[in-house]
Structures are given as structure tokens and as C-alpha cells.
Amino acid sequence: xxxxxxxxxxxxxxxxxxxxxxxxxxxxxxxxxxxxxxxxxxxxxxxxxxxxxxxxxxxxxxxxxxxxxxxxxxxxxxxxxxxxxxxxxxxxxxxxxxxxxxxxxxxxxxxxxxxxxxxxxxxxxxxxxxxxxxxxxxxxxxxxxxxxxxxxxxxxxxxxxxxx
Amino acid sequence: xxxxxxxxxxxxxxxxxxxxxxxxxxxxxxxxxxxxxxxxxxxxxxxxxxxxxxxxxxxxxxxxxxxxxxxxxxxxxxxxxxxxxxxxxxxxxxxxxxxxxxxxxxxxxxxxxxxxxxxxxxxxxxxxxxxxxxxxxxxxxxxxxxxxxxxxxxxxxxxxxxxx
DNA sequence: TAACAATTATAGCCATGGCTAACAATTAGT
DNA sequence: ACTAATTGTTAGCCATGGCTATAATTGTTA
Numbered sequence: 456x457x458x459x460x461x462x463x464x465x466x467x468x469x470x471x472x473x474x475x476x477x478x479x480x481x482x483x484x485x486x487x488x489x490x491x492x493x494x495x496x497x498x499x500x501x502x503x504x505x506x507x508x509x510x511x512x513x514x515x516x517x518x519x520x521x522x523x524x525x526x527x528x529x530x531x532x533x534x535x536x537x538x539x540x541x542x543x544x545x546x547x548x549x550x551x552x553x554x555x556x557x558x559x560x561x562x563x564x565x566x567x568x569x570x571x572x573x574x575x576x577x578x579x580x581x582x583x584x585x586x587x588x589x590x591x592x593x594x595x596x597x598x599x600x601x602x603x604x605x606x607x608x609x610x611x612x613x614x615x616x617x618x619x
Numbered sequence: 620x621x622x623x624x625x626x627x628x629x630x631x632x633x634x635x636x637x638x639x640x641x642x643x644x645x646x647x648x649x650x651x652x653x654x655x656x657x658x659x660x661x662x663x664x665x666x667x668x669x670x671x672x673x674x675x676x677x678x679x680x681x682x683x684x685x686x687x688x689x690x691x692x693x694x695x696x697x698x699x700x701x702x703x704x705x706x707x708x709x710x711x712x713x714x715x716x717x718x719x720x721x722x723x724x725x726x727x728x729x730x731x732x733x734x735x736x737x738x739x740x741x742x743x744x745x746x747x748x749x750x751x752x753x754x755x756x757x758x759x760x761x762x763x764x765x766x767x768x769x770x771x772x773x774x775x776x777x778x779x780x781x782x783x
Numbered sequence: 784t785a786a787c788a789a790t791t792a793t794a795g796c797c798a799t800g801g802c803t804a805a806c807a808a809t810t811a812g813t
Numbered sequence: 814a815c816t817a818a819t820t821g822t823t824a825g826c827c828a829t830g831g832c833t834a835t836a837a838t839t840g841t842t843a
Contacts, residue, residue, distance in 0.1 A: 467830060487791060500831055502792055507829095519791055519838055550739040563731035572724050575714040575765075582761050586770055593757050600746045601739075631800060651821060664801055666822060671799095683808055683821055 466566035469535045470494060471504045472513060475524055476532035484521035538565040538573055545576045549583060551598055630730035633699045634658060635668045636677060637729075639688055640696035648685035702729040702737055709740045713747060715762055 464472070474493045478485035487505065491498045505522055508514045513528030524532055539561045546557035568576075583593055600606055628636070638657045642649035651669065655662045669686055672678045677692035688696055703725045710721035732740075747757055763770075 465829075488789090496830090497832065498791065499793080499833080503830080506792095546736060546739075550736065550743060552736055552739055556733055556735050560731070560733050560736050564728055567724070567727035567731070569720055569724050571720050572710060572714065572716055575710075575716055578765055579714060579761065582770075597743065597746050600750075601742055606746075606750055629799075652819090660800090661802065662821065663803080663823080667800080 464531060468504065468508060468513075469531070469566055470562075471501070471508060472524070472528055472532040473535045473539065475514065475522055476529065476536060479524065484523040486521060490522065535565055538568060541573060541577045541580070542568065544580055549579060551601060628695060632668065632672060632677075633695070633730055634726075635665070635672060636688070636692055636696040637699045637703065639678065639686055640693065640700060643688065648687040650685065654686065699729055702732060705737060705741045705744070706732065708744055713743060715765060 471490065471494070474490050475485045478489050478493065487498055487501045490501045490505075494501070505514060505516050508528065509516050512525055513531060514522055514524055516522045542564050543554075543557045543561035546552040546560055547554055552560075586593070635654065635658070638654050639649045642653050642657065651662055651665045654665045654669075658665070669678060669680050672692065673680050676689055677695060678686055678688055680686045706728050707718075707721045707725035710716040710724055711718055716724075750757070
């Protein structure tokens with residue numbers, strides 16, 4: 456019972472937890488070599504990170520063996536993944552960015568976004584997906600603007616009407 | 620002529636450049652103590668950062684004197700500021716996040732966002748500001764959804780119409 | 784089962800970027 | 814002009830998180 460309660464973890468440690476959770480994928484545990492490959496760091500970096508995480512009670516790891524998340528580690532990892540998914544969906548679906556770049560940006564931003572902004576990003580996606588306005592819906596108009604550099608007709612017409 | 624051409628700078632160094640540019644604000648140069656206060660780091664941290672920046676040709680600094688950006692330093696700083704402004708406007712105007720949190724998030728994300736995503740964020744703001752649809756415009760609908768947790772009428776009606 | 788390959792760990796280095804404590808220069812007050 | 818306060822620098826510490834080189838363990842296979 457000496458926990459600092461709602462701790463924050465470094466981007467690096469969050470990356471390790473996320474990678475381990477993805478590798479475990481429900482079933483088996485993760486190997487050091489797998490984590491190393493996934494995060495594109497060398498194995499000694501993984502070993503020392505895992506050591507640190509295990510001292511913090513986030514993973515269990517026996518020498519030359521598997522790496523597994525503890526309940527707490529899993530909780531943290533799932534939260535990172537939640538942030539990641541929200542951001543990558545936002546980039547891909549709302550901003551119309553290709554999947555690869557969307558993932559890359561999500562990977563970096565997931566560590567720094569505030570809880571409030573995260574919730575708003577999620578609301579935003581919910582909203583644009585739940586509000587289906589056919590041809591005139593928001594994503595379509597936005598994409599038209601992206602492609603043509605000009606506003607679509609609907610916007611222009613109404614804009615003019617307002618002005619006079 | 621030994622430059623690595625389109626270098627990338629660390630978040631920390633970008634923060635220093637940004638702070639110096641803001642403090643110089645066109646006219647006078649910056650003092651170490653000002654940078655220290657603005658970034659909430661101690662003065663020795665500033666001294667060593669400034670030393671590094673001057674080795675990289677981004678600032679000019681004479682002992683016990685002022686810190687000024689070089690042309691190159693100014694170029695980099697302006698780019699950081701551009702990213703910052705785009706992001707904070709996006710958070711504040713598009714996601715309806717209060718100014719303070721918008722600034723905080725922009726401060727962190729400005730260092731990691733990809734050029735593509737940045738451009739899209741800018742386009743996004745341009746779009747929602749340029750497409751004025753009165754009561755039924757996108758920001759209004761989104762804010763309605765934020766406040767009520769329910770889609771506004773326009774969305775619901777059309778959504779139903781589509782289904783049958 | 785002995786030896787080799789693959790995997791993992793350890794030791795120890797390096798860069799980054801904070802910090803404190805102590806010292807030095809500059810500026811201001813009298 | 815002298816001294817005190819302010820400002821800035823230096824030296825040196827620490828944590829983080831990479832890395833290489835080398836050692837240890839495990840698993841496989843002849």
C-alpha cells in the first residue's frame with residue numbers, strides 16, 4: 456500500500472506496455488525479442504525497460520522467460536490503446552489522413568494528449584459518424600474542400616445568401 | 620557548408636527557440652532570466668540550452684548578454700509557432716476546448732505532429748470557418764451534441780429519412 | 784549428450800536535459 | 814566608488830533511455 460495512486464508513466468514506458476498488450480493479444484505472453492522487433496529497439500533496451508516495469512508492478516517477468524502484464528499493467532496498457540485508437544481514427548476518418556501516417560501520429564500523440572482533448576476527439580468522431588446528412592454531410596464537404604481547395608456549392612450559396 | 624540540411628530539433632530545443640522568439644517579439648532580444656521564467660526551468664538549464672543552440676547556429680549569445688535568434692533560428696522558431704497556433708486554434712475552435720487546455724496540448728503536440736496532419740488541421744479550421752451554414756453549421760451541431768449528448772434535430776430527421 | 788544457434792542478460796558507454804551549489808559579472812543604491 | 818542585489822555561469826550530479834560488446838542461458842540437433 457505504498458502506491459502513488461494515479462501515476463503517470465513516461466512515453467517510453469507506455470510504449471512498452473502497449474506493445475506487450477498487443478503481443479499478448481489475450482492469449483500467450485510476450486517475448487523480449489518480440490517486443491524488441493515491434494518497437495524497433497535493441498534487446499538490451501527491452502530488458503532494462505521490463506526490469507523497470509516489473510519494479511513498478513506493471514509486468515511479471517522471470518529471467519529468460521515470458522513477459523506478462525499484471526492487472527494494473529493491463530489497465531494502463533488498455534488506456535494507452537484507447538488513446539491510440541481514438542487518435543488514429545480521428546486522423547484517418549475526420550482529417551482524411553492515410554492509415555500509415557494516422558498510426559504514426561497517434562503513436563506520438565497518445566502520450567501527451569490531455570484527458571479533456573481525448574474525450575473531445577472521441578465525441579467528435581462519434582458525432583460525425585452519427586450525423587448522416589447524405590451528400591451534404593460534414594466529411595464529404597470537408598473532403599471536397601481538400602480536393603478542390605474551394606468550398607462546395609452548398610456552403611457558397613448559403614454564405615452569399617447570408618451576406619446580402 | 621557542413622549543415623545536415625533539413626535537420627530536426629528536439630522538443631526541448633524547439634521550446635527554447637519558440638520562447639526566445641516570443642520574448643523577442645520583433646524588437647528587443649531575450650534575457651536568460653526571461654526564458655527561464657517562461658519555460659519554468661532554472662537558469663542553468665537555459666544557459667546550457669542556449670550554448671547548444673548557439674553551437675548549432677540558431678542563436679547568438681554573448682556571455683552575460685542578450686540572446687538573439689539567427690536567421691535560421693528564427694525560421695525554425697516561426698515554424699514551431701505556426702504549428703502551435705494551428706493546433707491551439709484547432710482545439711479551441713473545432714473541439715471547443717478552453718483556451719488554457721488548448722494551449723497546453725498544443726505545446727506538447729507541436730513537437731510531434733507530422734507535416735501532413737498539420738496541413739490537414741489547418742485545412743480543417745479554414746473549412747469550418749469558411750463554410751457558414753448559420754444555425755445548422757457544423758460547429759453548432761457539434762456543440763449541441765457535446766452539451767446534450769444527443770444529435771440535433773436536423774441530423775436525426777435526415778438520418779431517419781435515409782433509413783426507410 | 785555435447786556442441787551450436789538463438790535468445791536473453793549484464794556491464795558499461797553515451798546523449799539529453801533537468802537540477803543544486805557555488806562562483807562570477809553586472810547593475811543599482813547610497 | 815563601494816557594496817549589495819540581481820543576473821548569469823560553471824561544475825558536477827542525477828534520471829531516462831538508447832546503444833554495443835560480451836556473457837549466460839536455453840533449446841535443438843547431430
